[in-house]
Amino acid sequence: MAGIKDVAKKANVGVGTVSRMLNNSGYVAEETRKKIEIAMKELNYIPNELARNLYHKRTGIIAVLVPNVVNPFFTKFIDCVEAELYERGFKMMLCNTEKEHNAELEYLDMLNRHIVDGVITGVHSLDVEEYKKIHKPIVALDRYLGEHIPVVAVDHKDGGRLAAETLIHNGCKRILHFTGSTTVESPYHERHYEFERIMNENHIKTFKYELRWNRFDLEYYREVVKMVFAEKINFDGVFAVDALAIECMNETIRSHRKVPRDVKFVAYDGTFITEIVEPKMTAIVQPVEKLAKESVRLLYNLLCGKEYKDKKILLGVEIRKGNTTIV
Amino acid sequence: MAGIKDVAKKANVGVGTVSRMLNNSGYVAEETRKKIEIAMKELNYIPNELARNLYHKRTGIIAVLVPNVVNPFFTKFIDCVEAELYERGFKMMLCNTEKEHNAELEYLDMLNRHIVDGVITGVHSLDVEEYKKIHKPIVALDRYLGEHIPVVAVDHKDGGRLAAETLIHNGCKRILHFTGSTTVESPYHERHYEFERIMNENHIKTFKYELRWNRFDLEYYREVVKMVFAEKINFDGVFAVDALAIECMNETIRSHRKVPRDVKFVAYDGTFITEIVEPKMTAIVQPVEKLAKESVRLLYNLLCGKEYKDKKILLGVEIRKGNTTIV
DNA sequence: ACTGGATATGGAACGGGTTCCACATCCGGC
DNA sequence: GCCGGATGTGGAACCCGTTCCATATCCAGT
Numbered sequence: 001m002a003g004i005k006d007v008a009k010k011a012n013v014g015v016g017t018v019s020r021m022l023n024n025s026g027y028v029a030e031e032t033r034k035k036i037e038i039a040m041k042e043l044n045y046i047p048n049e050l051a052r053n054l055y056h057k058r059t060g061i062i063a064v065l066v067p068n069v070v071n072p073f074f075t076k077f078i079d080c081v082e083a084e085l086y087e088r089g090f091k092m093m094l095c096n097t098e099k100e101h102n103a104e105l106e107y108l109d110m111l112n113r114h115i116v117d118g119v120i121t122g123v124h125s126l127d128v129e130e131y132k133k134i135h136k137p138i139v140a141l142d143r144y145l146g147e148h149i150p151v152v153a154v155d156h157k158d159g160g161r162l163a164a165e166t167l168i169h170n171g172c173k174r175i176l177h178f179t180g181s182t183t184v185e186s187p188y189h190e191r192h193y194e195f196e197r198i199m200n201e202n203h204i205k206t207f208k209y210e211l212r213w214n215r216f217d218l219e220y221y222r223e224v225v226k227m228v229f230a231e232k233i234n235f236d237g238v239f240a241v242d243a244l245a246i247e248c249m250n251e252t253i254r255s256h257r258k259v260p261r262d263v264k265f266v267a268y269d270g271t272f273i274t275e276i277v278e279p280k281m282t283a284i285v286q287p288v289e290k291l292a293k294e295s296v297r298l299l300y301n302l303l304c305g306k307e308y309k310d311k312k313i314l315l316g317v318e319i320r321k322g323n324t325t326i327v
Numbered sequence: 328m329a330g331i332k333d334v335a336k337k338a339n340v341g342v343g344t345v346s347r348m349l350n351n352s353g354y355v356a357e358e359t360r361k362k363i364e365i366a367m368k369e370l371n372y373i374p375n376e377l378a379r380n381l382y383h384k385r386t387g388i389i390a391v392l393v394p395n396v397v398n399p400f401f402t403k404f405i406d407c408v409e410a411e412l413y414e415r416g417f418k419m420m421l422c423n424t425e426k427e428h429n430a431e432l433e434y435l436d437m438l439n440r441h442i443v444d445g446v447i448t449g450v451h452s453l454d455v456e457e458y459k460k461i462h463k464p465i466v467a468l469d470r471y472l473g474e475h476i477p478v479v480a481v482d483h484k485d486g487g488r489l490a491a492e493t494l495i496h497n498g499c500k501r502i503l504h505f506t507g508s509t510t511v512e513s514p515y516h517e518r519h520y521e522f523e524r525i526m527n528e529n530h531i532k533t534f535k536y537e538l539r540w541n542r543f544d545l546e547y548y549r550e551v552v553k554m555v556f557a558e559k560i561n562f563d564g565v566f567a568v569d570a571l572a573i574e575c576m577n578e579t580i581r582s583h584r585k586v587p588r589d590v591k592f593v594a595y596d597g598t599f600i601t602e603i604v605e606p607k608m609t610a611i612v613q614p615v616e617k618l619a620k621e622s623v624r625l626l627y628n629l630l631c632g633k634e635y636k637d638k639k640i641l642l643g644v645e646i647r648k649g650n651t652t653i654v
Numbered sequence: 655a656c657t658g659g660a661t662a663t664g665g666a667a668c669g670g671g672t673t674c675c676a677c678a679t680c681c682g683g684c
Numbered sequence: 685g686c687c688g689g690a691t692g693t694g695g696a697a698c699c700c701g702t703t704c705c706a707t708a709t710c711c712a713g714t
Contacts, residue, residue, distance in 0.1 A: 003670055014694035019672055026673095027692045049440040050386070051670035054377045055699050059442075061388075061420065069406040070399075070599070079396040082423050086430065091442075093388070094421040096409050103413065113376040115386075115418075218599055243603065250605050272397070272545055276570065277604055278577050330700055341664035346702055353703095354662050378700035382669055441670095 002043035011039035022047060058117050062299065063093045063107050065121040068216040072242065072271035073288065074122060077141065080292030081120060088300055090117070097123045098214065104130075111136040118299045121145070124184045125214055137302035139295050144185045150302075152294045152313045153187040159284045159317040160194030163239050163266045166282065168202055170264045170325050172237030175199065176228065177206045178244055181213035191268065191284075195239060207233055211244075221247045229255070235263065242269045246277055249324065265324035279323030290315050329370035338366035349374060385444050389626065390420045390434050392448040398543040399569065399598035400615065401449060404468065407619030408447060415627060417444070424450045425541065431457075438463040445626045448472070451511045452541055464629035466622050471512045477629075479621045479640045480514040486611045486644040487521030490566050490593045493609065495529055497591045497652045499564030502526065503555065504533045505571055508540035518595065518611075522566060534560055538571075548574045556582070562590065569596045573604055576651065592651035606650030617642050 004022075008015045013032060020026040021036050028036075039045075053059050062085055066074040082092045093116055097104045104126045110116045111134060118137035131138065131145040138145070142153045167175055177199075179192040199206050209228060212220065221244040229251055238248050245267035252263050259265065259279055267274045270285030294313045331349075335342045340359060347353040348363050355363075366372075380386050391408055393401040409419045420443055424431045431453045437443045438461060445464035458465065458472040465472070469480045494502055504526075506519040526533050536555060539547065548571045556578055565575050572594035579590050586592065586606055594601045597612030621640045 004672095005670080008694095015671080016673080016695065017693060020693090023672080027690085029692060032692080046439045048381075048670050049437075049442045050377070050381045050384070051699090052672080054375075054381050054670080054701090055672050057377070057699080059377070069409065070402055072397075075397055075402050078421070079423060082396065082421060083426055086422075086427060091437075092421050094405070094409060094419050095413075096406060099410055100413060110376075110418075112373045115376045218603070246603050250603065253605050273600065273603060276545070276573050276577065276600060278580050331702095332700080335664095342701080343665065343703080344663060347663090350702080354660085356662060359662080375700055378669090379702080381671090381700080382702050384669080 002045045003048070004045075006043055007036065007039045007045050010043060011035040057114060059115060060089060061091045061093050061116045063095060063110055063116040063119045065095045065097055065104060065107055065119065065123045067096075067123050067125065067214055068098050069094070069096045071216040072273055073269045073286065074216075076271060076288045077122060077292050080289045081296060084293055084296040088296065097125060098216075101125065108134060111138075118303055120295050120299055124181075124186060128185070137299055139299045139302070141291065141295055142186055142188055144187070147311075150298050150311050150313070151187065152291055152298065152315075154286050154291065154315045154317045156188050156191035156317075157194045159268065159286075160191030161198060162317065162319045163191070163268065163284050164195045164198035166266050166319060166325055167237040167239065167264060168198070168204065169327050170237070170260070172264055173204055174233070174235045175204060175206045175237040175239060176233070176235045176248070177208045178224070178238075178240040179208060179210050181211055183213050207235065216243075218243060218247070225251050237264045237266075239266050240268065242267045242271050242274050242281070242283065245281060246273060249277070249281070260324050260326050264326070266319075267324075270320055274320075274322065282322040282325040283320050285318050285320050287315050287317070329372045330375070331372075333370055334363065334366045334372050337370060338362040384441060386442060387416060388418045388420050388443045390422060390437055390443040390446045392422045392424055392431060392434055392446065392450045394423075394450050394452065394541055395425050395543040396421070396423045399600055400596045400613065401543075403598060403615040404449065404619050407616045408623060411620055411623040415623065424452060425543075428452065435461060438465075445630055447622050447626055451508075451513060455512070464626055466626045466629070468618065468622055469514055471514070474638075477625050477638050477640070478514065479618055479625065479642075481613050481618065481642045481644045483515050483518035483644075484521045486595065486613075487518030488525060489644065489646045490518070490595065490611050491522045491525035493593050493646060493652055494564040494566065494591060495525070495531065496654050497564070497587075499591055500531055501560070501562045502531060502533045502564040502566060503560070503562045503575070504535045505551070505565075505567040506535060506537050508538055510540050534562065543570075545570060545574070552578050564591045564593075566593050567595065569594045569598050569601050569608070569610065572608060573600060576604070576608070587651050587653050591653070593646075594651075597647055601647075601649065609649040609652040610647050612645050612647050614642050614644070 004015050004018050008018045017028060017032060018036055021028045021033055064081055068074055085092050095103055095107045104123050111119060120139050122141035124143055128145055131149060138149050140149050140151045144151060180188055225247045238245060240248060245265050249259055249265050252259060257263055265281055267281045267283040270283035274281035274283045331342050331345050335345045344355060344359060345363055348355045348360055389412055391405060395401055412419050422430060422434045431450055438446060447466050449468035451470055455472055458476060465476050467476050467478045471478060507515055552574045565572060567575060572592050576586055576592050579586060584590055592608055594608045594610040597610035601608035601610045
């Protein structure tokens with residue numbers, strides 16, 4: 001409860017002197033320092049960050065927007081971003097936009113209301129127009145939000161290529177291919193275009209299913225798997241995001257077909273869940289930690305007012321061979 | 328950039344009137360309202376939340392501390408807490424204390440520095456003494472932090488009983504039992520005490536392994552599994568937290584033993600990962616969503632200054648039968 | 655005509671820091 | 685002895701809203 005004025009009075013100095021001492025700025029005589037120190041201790045003084053923030057117009061808080069927290073890709077992203085922000089003295093405000101569709105707007109508005117200093121958004125929902133209005137530090141994860149907002153993503157085209165080539169080398173002829181929703185503009189579509197292109201080139205049949213926008217939960221993936229299996233398609237290869245690939249594999253196993261003998265799987269993302277299933281999944285691995293680091297780095301540059309030439313950062317992907325493919 | 332003063336000047340009114348209008352408090356004539364509205368629009372005025380916060384001594388931000396974000400139990404907890412806080416108009420600041428051991432202290436200090444209004448802590452590290460000093464809204468998840476801090480937890484004793492009885496009914500005679508670290512005081516130990524008690528009562532041999540404090544990651548679990556398997560113990564039942572149980576099962580399968588025929592598994596927590604492995608795991612399920620809801624409810628009561636009789640909230644657990652046990 | 659409550663408004667004080675300017679002192683150099 | 689830079693200090697102004705008090709008007713009731 002004690003404020004800087006109380007400290008100043010108790011120590012018989014001016015408020016300016018106390019402030020200078022607290023911030024180690026300007027001159028304060030050693031003797032005065034001690035007097036103030038004693039006064040602070042006696043009054044149990046703790047600076048009120050709110051008042052500081054008001055003056056400096058910054059809070060040291062970054063909002064991170066994700067469509068879903070539970071999806072391991074986003075979980076890991078959040079985890080890494082938090083660590084990276086912490087390193088640079090920032091705190092992370094986390095926002096899950098899945099349930100409340102107006103949450104994204106609300107969190108963006110926080111930029112204007114000076115509650116957060118910047119935003120990292122991995123959300124794939126809002127109209128791009130909303131972002132155009134805002135000229136504050138924003139970085140996008142895997143999403144195009146207009147010219148002025150830098151994007152961090154992986155080389156999805158290469159990811160699509162790796163997946164396609166792997167399934168081809170494994171001799172797959174009839175492939176289930178689950179793509180993201182095309183209602184949002186995002187770099188990730190590249191992997192599906194490239195995948196299809198290569199499959200076409202090689203005259204391999206694919207069965208393409210477009211997933212619904214903004215659903216990343218297990219329940220939905222189960223629905224999709226049930227639906228697809230009901231069609232009794234004869235397939236020998238699957239390309240899908242981690243959790244969906246896994247659900248698909250489990251259903252395959254439950255239908256008494258062997259993996260990888262009868263069906264090969266390549267998962268996209270390569271989060272930890274692809275490593276805890278048996279057989280371990282072959283996966284295209286996104287370097288989530290690097291994505292997080294780059295996102296924070298870019299945002300930090302924006303915050304410091306540095307010029308960023310990096311409007312788009314593209315990181316490499318790798319394939320991690322598991323036992324859902326043979327070669 | 329425009330402030331309330333600019334608006335007042337432009338609309339030819341006093342700042343008080345503008346403020347009253349913004350907050351819908353006190354009287355403002357309809358005509359004046361319109362004038363102010365126009366001025367606000369022209370100046371593109373957005374209230375500065377920071378100034379508001381300073382006056383009201385609140386930020387609407389709650390810090391949530393967890394030892395690990397990636398562990399699905401905590402992930403789900405965070406997810407639910409965020410949603411619940413959002414409902415009540417609060418934002419969540421997320422802190423992972425795993426990497427930086429002083430992070431916990433720093434985030435607690437935010438309470439004093441008025442950066443956050445309250446704390447929900449699921450962290451199992453800091454000395455309880457640190458918490459005793461703080462008389463601000465704090466709620467603990469599954470951890471005792473002293474008389475004055477309410478705890479939300481599940482009935483671990485019952486969980487231990489359910490696990491024990493299940494393995495016994497399944498005819499297990501030699502059981503691997505992985506317990507949490509006993510260096511922290513937490514309600515969760517109850518499950519291990521009860522489990523051991525029942526096993527002793529029934530003269531069933533257990534092999535007990537105490538896990539290291541504050542490690543919830545896969546890498547560590549793998550190490551533990553490798554270590555235990557190296558001992559070539561002959562076991563027919565396992566009781567462990569989700570991810571560890573899964574790693575254990577996978578290693579079992581890789582050693583060409585059949586699940587559940589040769590070895591039965593009961594996982595503790597029952598997060599989604601126990602549902603995506605084949606065979607699906609039998610698990611003691613913690614009602615994470617309820618834990619989150621109760622945590623937020625208690626914290627909210629503290630924030631409102633309501634008396635809480637609820638110093639300890641105990642929620643029920645359930646067993647979800649999967650295919651890693653037979654009966 | 656008088657009174658009192660409802661309606662309406664302006665502006666000073668406040669919340670708790672930071673910064674800057676004015677001013678004072680001390681010391682070394684010429 | 686004078687000058688100028690380094691050292692040191694107090695306090696007003698500011699950051700941007702909120703609240704409260706003083707003041708004013710209007711209208712209905714008696």
